[in-house]
Amino acid sequence: MINPDILYRIAQTLEDRKGTDPASSYTAKLMDKGLDAILKKVGEEAVETVMAAKDGDRLHLVYEVADLWFHTLVLLSHQGLGPNDVLAELARREGISGIDEKNARTAGKE
Ligand SMILES: N=c1c2ncn([C@@H]3O[C@H](COP(=O)(O)OP(=O)(O)OP(=O)(O)O)[C@@H](O)[C@H]3O)c2ncn1[C@@H]1O[C@H](COP(=O)(O)O)[C@@H](O)[C@H]1O
Numbered sequence: 447m448i449n450p451d452i453l454y455r456i457a458q459t460l461e462d463r464k465g466t467d468p469a470s471s472y473t474a475k476l477m478d479k480g481l482d483a484i485l486k487k488v489g490e491e492a493v494e495t496v497m498a499a500k501d502g503d504r505l506h507l508v509y510e511v512a513d514l515w516f517h518t519l520v521l522l523s524h525q526g527l528g529p530n531d532v533l534a535e536l537a538r539r540e541g542i543s544g545i546d547e548k549n550a551r552t553a554g555k556e
Pocket residue numbers: 456459463471472473474487512513516
């Protein structure tokens with residue numbers, strides 16, 4: 447198994463890229479372009495992921511999901527968030543089961 451610390455290492459790299467010369471790297475350029483450009487990439491990579499899955503090409507699917515994960519990490523970083531925020535939410539959900547989860551989702555809506 448690959449150590450999931452890679453998510454944290456990439457997130458740290460993204461923090462380091464903020465404010466650096468846009469010409470210095472793909473990530474620095476995308477960060478410099480701002481939210482709309484990042485969202486466009488997330489949308490494109492999501493569509494490419496769907497297409498790869500429909501093609502039944504598992505290697506291509508892994509490649510596209512990696513692109514999608516990377517660009518969602520860029521989005522999180524741009525919004526002042528990081529992988530730990532998402533992992534904490536997944537961990538929270540792991541502790542919620544069945545009816546409790548339904549109650550959590552509808553809490554405060556009545
Ligand atoms: N994991 C990634 C990663 N995954 C995908 N990509 C880039 O995301 C882009 C994917 O978009 P496309 O397939 O549409 O390719 P493209 O034509 O270059 O994109 P556009 O110019 O059309 O937007 C490619 O340029 C990939 O190189 C990534 N770029 C960087 N990283 C990580 O981020 C680190 C820092 O990256 P740089 O700052 O760019 O060196 C790297 O060391 C990696 O660990």
